[in-house]
Amino acid sequence: xxxxxxxxxxxxxxxxxxxxxxxxxxxxxxxxxxxxxxxxxxxxxxxxxxxxxxxxxxxxxxxxxxxxxxxxxxxxxxxxxxxxxxxxxxxxxxxxxxxxxxxxxxxxxxxxxxx
Amino acid sequence: xxxxxxxxxxxxxxxxxxxxxxxxxxxxxxxxxxxxxxxxxxxxxxxxxxxxxxxxxxxxxxxxxxxxxxxxxxxxxxxxxxxxxxxxxxxxxxxxxxxxxxxxxxxxxxxxxxxxxxxxxxxxxxxxxxxxxxxxxxxxxxxxxxxxxxxxxxxxxxxxxxxxxxxxxxxxxxxxxxxxxxxxxxxxxxxxxxxxxxxxxxxxxxxxxxxxxxxxxxxxxxxx
Numbered sequence: 115x116x117x118x119x120x121x122x123x124x125x126x127x128x129x130x131x132x133x134x135x136x137x138x139x140x141x142x143x144x145x146x147x148x149x150x151x152x153x154x155x156x157x158x159x160x161x162x163x164x165x166x167x168x169x170x171x172x173x174x175x176x177x178x179x180x181x182x183x184x185x186x187x188x189x190x191x192x193x194x195x196x197x198x199x200x201x202x203x204x205x206x207x208x209x210x211x212x213x214x215x216x217x218x219x220x221x222x223x224x225x226x227x228x229x
Numbered sequence: 230x231x232x233x234x235x236x237x238x239x240x241x242x243x244x245x246x247x248x249x250x251x252x253x254x255x256x257x258x259x260x261x262x263x264x265x266x267x268x269x270x271x272x273x274x275x276x277x278x279x280x281x282x283x284x285x286x287x288x289x290x291x292x293x294x295x296x297x298x299x300x301x302x303x304x305x306x307x308x309x310x311x312x313x314x315x316x317x318x319x320x321x322x323x324x325x326x327x328x329x330x331x332x333x334x335x336x337x338x339x340x341x342x343x344x345x346x347x348x349x350x351x352x353x354x355x356x357x358x359x360x361x362x363x364x365x366x367x368x369x370x371x372x373x374x375x376x377x378x379x380x381x382x383x384x385x386x387x388x389x390x391x392x393x394x395x396x397x398x399x400x401x402x403x404x405x406x407x408x409x410x411x412x413x414x415x416x417x418x419x420x421x422x423x424x425x426x427x428x429x430x431x432x433x434x435x436x437x438x439x440x441x442x443x444x445x446x447x448x449x450x451x452x453x
Contacts, residue, residue, distance in 0.1 A: 116354075123240050123243070127236075127240065131236055135234070144233075150384040152357045200416030201383070202416060209415055210419045219240045219241060219358065220238065221239075222236060224233070224236060225231055226232060227230070227231045228230050228231070228232065
């Protein structure tokens with residue numbers, strides 16, 4: 115349910131950025147969403163559509179790159195990617211995984227239309 | 230013509246800035262700050278009632294009690310002996326954020342404090358996204374919830390430093406297996422400390438206090 119708060123944070127951050135480019139219209143906001151970030155992409159898309167109304171970003175959309183949980187096994191050094199829990203090394207079976215990716219909740223870029 | 234502008238900014242960068250400020254303040258003042266998370270009804274408030282009642286003469290403790298509605302939890306904690314307890318009613322929001330905590334702590338003198346406990350809203354998803362400037366997250370689960378909880382909510386269990394398995398007095402009333410919950414939790418987070426408690430019988434509570442004492446000492450040392 116916190117996707118609406120996340121959508122508002124995205125809009126505020128983007129508005130800050132857009133103020134540096136006068137007269138430009140934002141077409142797309144590019145996000146990177148990790149599978150462990152606690153954000154559900156569909157819910158975020160829906161929340162964004164609602165939250166963006168009556169702001170200077172009205173008419174823009176979000177584009178999401180989903181980042182899987184990835185990590186390195188502390189026992190054998192294998193690089194692993196996880197679609198599901200548990201986080202277990204596929205090479206040696208260890209649970210000692212140093213997670214490197216999956217928590218992302220980033221604005222990567224904005225696409226603007228110049229006047 | 231359209232063009233792409235690189236931003237590379239965290240969505241919650243403002244929250245993270247405030248959380249970092251809070252964390253600095255706590256470390257400087259030697260305060261152990263804990264963010265307690267769980268699903269609704271796991272026993273966060275019961276655990277804190279015990280803690281306040283038993284440790285109030287040993288440590289100066291402050292509590293921020295988050296809830297979607299009512300100040301029931303805060304009132305229970307005051308009754309249990311809490312000297313500084315602030316309710317934080319979110320009015321529908323499913324999580325606490327760093328700004329709410331900054332505001333709640335406005336008139337608190339950190340110099341005299343040993344331990345700050347933030348009781349988050351009962352929810353294992355949304356609060357995991359919001360850093361509250363804590364030293365560590367404490368995740369509480371309870372026997373009736375089932376032993377696969379850590380696998381279902383990996384984000385929260387990976388980000389926590391200690392897991393408390395509460396309501397151990399109910400072991401044997403369902404197919405919950407202590408061995409299985411520990412295995413599941415450590416398959417998400419191999420460094421997780423695990424403490425078994427029952428707030429009804431008092432079993433395991435001393436171990437929790439031991440954990441608190443150890444970390445309060447550790448944080449004090451850092452501030453010196």
